[in-house]
Amino acid sequence: MTVTETRPDTTAAPEAEVPPEHAPTSRGLPALLGSGDHKVVGRLWIASAFVYLLVLLGLAALLGFEDADQSAFQVLGSDVYVQVFSLSRVGAVFLVAIPLFLGVATFVVPLQVGARSIALPRAAAASFWTWLVAGGILIGSYAIDGGPGGGDAEGIDLWIVAFGLVIVALVAASVSVATTVLADRAEGMRLTRTPLFSWSMLVATSLWILSLPVLAANLLLVGIDHRYGQQLFGTDADVWAQVAWAFHQPQIYVVAIPVFGVVLDVVATASGARPRFRQAAMVVTGLFGVLAFGAWMQPFFNAEALDDLWFIGVAWVSLLTVLGLLLLVGETVGRNRPKLSGPLALAVVSFLLLLGATVAGGFAVLDVLELWDTAFVAGQMHLTVLAAVTGGLAGVWYWLPKIAGRKASDAAGGLVALLVLTGATLVALGMLWSGALDQPLLATTAIEVRDGVEALSVLAAIGFVVLVLAAVVAALSLVVAVRKGLTSSPEHRPDDPWGGQTLEWSTTSPPPWNNFAEPPAPVLTASPLFDSVEEGA
Amino acid sequence: MAVATRPVPALAPPPQPRRPRVLLVGTAFAVAAVAMSFMGLLGIYVKVRAEAIAGGGTWLPEGVTIPLTPPNVAMATLLMSVVTMQWAIYAIGNRDRTNAYVALAITILLGAAFANSTAYLYSQMGLVVADSVVGVLIYAISGAHLVLTVAALLYLGLVALRALGGEYTPTDREGLSSAALLWYGTVAVYSLIWYIVFITK
Numbered sequence: 001m002t003v004t005e006t007r008p009d010t011t012a013a014p015e016a017e018v019p020p021e022h023a024p025t026s027r028g029l030p031a032l033l034g035s036g037d038h039k040v041v042g043r044l045w046i047a048s049a050f051v052y053l054l055v056l057l058g059l060a061a062l063l064g065f066e067d068a069d070q071s072a073f074q075v076l077g078s079d080v081y082v083q084v085f086s087l088s089r090v091g092a093v094f095l096v097a098i099p100l101f102l103g104v105a106t107f108v109v110p111l112q113v114g115a116r117s118i119a120l121p122r123a124a125a126a127s128f129w130t131w132l133v134a135g136g137i138l139i140g141s142y143a144i145d146g147g148p149g150g151g152d153a154e155g156i157d158l159w160i161v162a163f164g165l166v167i168v169a170l171v172a173a174s175v176s177v178a179t180t181v182l183a184d185r186a187e188g189m190r191l192t193r194t195p196l197f198s199w200s201m202l203v204a205t206s207l208w209i210l211s212l213p214v215l216a217a218n219l220l221l222v223g224i225d226h227r228y229g230q231q232l233f234g235t236d237a238d239v240w241a242q243v244a245w246a247f248h249q250p251q252i253y254v255v256a257i258p259v260f261g262v263v264l265d266v267v268a269t270a271s272g273a274r275p276r277f278r279q280a281a282m283v284v285t286g287l288f289g290v291l292a293f294g295a296w297m298q299p300f301f302n303a304e305a306l307d308d309l310w311f312i313g314v315a316w317v318s319l320l321t322v323l324g325l326l327l328l329v330g331e332t333v334g335r336n337r338p339k340l341s342g343p344l345a346l347a348v349v350s351f352l353l354l355l356g357a358t359v360a361g362g363f364a365v366l367d368v369l370e371l372w373d374t375a376f377v378a379g380q381m382h383l384t385v386l387a388a389v390t391g392g393l394a395g396v397w398y399w400l401p402k403i404a405g406r407k408a409s410d411a412a413g414g415l416v417a418l419l420v421l422t423g424a425t426l427v428a429l430g431m432l433w434s435g436a437l438d439q440p441l442l443a444t445t446a447i448e449v450r451d452g453v454e455a456l457s458v459l460a461a462i463g464f465v466v467l468v469l470a471a472v473v474a475a476l477s478l479v480v481a482v483r484k485g486l487t488s489s490p491e492h493r494p495d496d497p498w499g500g501q502t503l504e505w506s507t508t509s510p511p512p513w514n515n516f517a518e519p520p521a522p523v524l525t526a527s528p529l530f531d532s533v534e535e536g537a
Numbered sequence: 538m539a540v541a542t543r544p545v546p547a548l549a550p551p552p553q554p555r556r557p558r559v560l561l562v563g564t565a566f567a568v569a570a571v572a573m574s575f576m577g578l579l580g581i582y583v584k585v586r587a588e589a590i591a592g593g594g595t596w597l598p599e600g601v602t603i604p605l606t607p608p609n610v611a612m613a614t615l616l617m618s619v620v621t622m623q624w625a626i627y628a629i630g631n632r633d634r635t636n637a638y639v640a641l642a643i644t645i646l647l648g649a650a651f652a653n654s655t656a657y658l659y660s661q662m663g664l665v666v667a668d669s670v671v672g673v674l675i676y677a678i679s680g681a682h683l684v685l686t687v688a689a690l691l692y693l694g695l696v697a698l699r700a701l702g703g704e705y706t707p708t709d710r711e712g713l714s715s716a717a718l719l720w721y722g723t724v725a726v727y728s729l730i731w732y733i734v735f736i737t738k
Binding site for chain 2: 119120123171174175176178179180182183184206209210211212213214215216217218220221224225228229231232295298
């Protein structure tokens with residue numbers, strides 16, 4: 001008898017016929033609602049933050065025009081003024097700036113660190129939907145005369161609950177991102193080899209995880225007190241005072257930490273050079289993050305903060321860290337002249353705004369200038385938040401080939417950067433200067449007309465109108481790019497249109513369901529794609 | 538003539554790639570967030586109490602007493618649950634599933650007993666939330682901890698069911714470890730509440 005043993009035929013079927021393991025089979029709305037894919041969730045965060053951005057910039061412009069004539073409340077009533085004031089601040093930080101960065105990070109960080117998915121994907125998806133619904137309730141609470149300054153006690157309670165839920169959702173999303181960076185990196189990618197944007201997100205999310213729960217604790221006490229007896233700080237007038245620390249320095253800087261990562265990654269790619277002092281860049285980013293922890297600035301603990309040497313020191317050292325970033329970026333640019341592009345223009349504007357914010361922050365804490373509790377502080381806050389949003393926008397522009405398959409127009413990116421710079425300069429000039437003229441931070445009653453302040457308020461309002469224009473141009477450019485990405489063939493969707501250095505550029509645009517067709521090769525340096533090019537050469 | 542080829546030896550399965558410990562790291566971040574929120578609550582409690590006492594007043598409202606026995610029993614209960622939780626992890630590490638099931642069940646029971654003792658304390662204190670600052674603070678802090686305890690118990694219950702379903706081995710017990718981490722965090726937070734709120738009052 002002849003026995004012939006041969007290997008079974010294990011030839012793989014053509015790739016297109018083999019769906020990836022556990023790949024989703026549903027399509028349409030169910031796929032959107034039930035998806036735990038970080039790419040879907042990241043896109044949802046970004047799109048939703050953009051919608052909130054357009055709405056809130058409009059509100060900010062309205063506030064500016066109200067400030068134009070301080071002898072009476074003509075556009076908004078005095079109560080509504082306080083409500084719009086608080087909504088514009090809560091929205092700018094918790095519905096736009098932090099969510100925009102979380103969206104970019106949810107999409108990009110797993111790709112940058114070579115992971116197949118985000119860590120805790122169900123938590124990531126649940127946090128987005130919780131945030132979206134809670135954000136809607138938060139805005140809705142104003143519609144029923146709630147929120148700080150509102151006249152409806154239950155509306156105020158609803159605002160407190162919704163704000164608390166927004167914070168819980170943001171913290172949960174932060175946990176997913178931070179865990180991905182810490183625990184799900186590709187083989188060989190030590191923490192020191194982590195891409196700089198991922199590192200900045202690790203710093204930022206760690207700070208959000210550590211500081212936002214303190215704000216949630218404040219809200220819990222305010223909520224219980226407001227509902228039962230108003231013994232402590234739950235009176236209607238106290239609600240805003242108890243949470244306002246989250247919108248002043250140093251805490252406000254936590255929203256801008258990822259600007260460091262975006263600027264460093266975008267500049268390195270545009271220059272085509274490895275960042276030489278990347279560990280210094282990591283230290284500077286970490287230091288800026290540590291200094292931004294501001295929960296100790298609660299009014300209960302630091303009513304006399306302006307006399308606190310630590311408070312003054314933090315403000316000025318924060319400025320030094322931003323100058324440190326300038327040195328590091330300058331070193332890279334000095335070696336290789338960067339190619340001009342939309343993301344680079346936005347990143348540069350983002351950096352300039354952050355620099356302006358920290359300079360203004362340094363002056364704001366000097367007791368002798370008596371700028372605290374004036375519009376100067378509002379100008380400083382707006383500069384910081386605008387730096388963060390512009391940084392997030394630079395990130396969206398830079399990673400759009402991965403997000404949507406196609407680049408957005410560089411010319412449009414440049415135009416948006418120019419508009420943001422113009423608008424933000426007008427806003428900052430109006431607010432900082434009127435603050436120097438003793439314009440109060442929150443004018444709840446009609447006040448005496450003073451020379452110059454009204455003109456400066458008009459200037460700030462015009463600045464917000466320019467910013468609305470910038471947001472509209474950005475939204476249109478991104479929509480055009482997304483449409484092109486959806487309709488173009490794969491050969492028109494290059495994997496690496498920028499000449500990137502990190503792993504996300506080694507996969508297709510957009511990436512497949514599980515991110516990489518093959519597991520990434522062991523990472524040997526912080527710029528693994530440069531290694532591949534050099535090996536090939 | 539047919540030629541018999543050599544049989545192909547069965548290839549050893551490739552080693553499993555090291556599984557990232559995402560659940561444990563994620564839980565550690567969550568515990569850090571929870572700890573910070575309680576730090577915030579307790580910080581305000583300590584500050585308000587110090588100001589009240591410095592102003593010459595008394596902290597607890599008239600007619601309110603916080604008995605020591607229920608919080609002491611609650612603290613002891615939670616400390617015992619730490620031991621049983623560690624016992625469960627140790628048992629899984631030694632492939633002793635029976636002991637692991639018993640230890641997990643006792644931990645959950647002790648957690649439920651803790652919740653019961655907190656409810657009993659509420660009934661004994663005679664403190665009304667709307668009557669004083671103390672009421673707002675104590676109910677906010679201990680109530681938030683009760684919610685945390687229930688969440689941790691649910692997580693423990695889920696892990697126990699998974700263990701009963703055959704999950705967790707000496708080399709793969711991350712789910713159990715992460716539940717234990719959350720439980721230890723819950724106990725650590727209570728130890729602060731016990732000392733600051735109930736012992737030093």
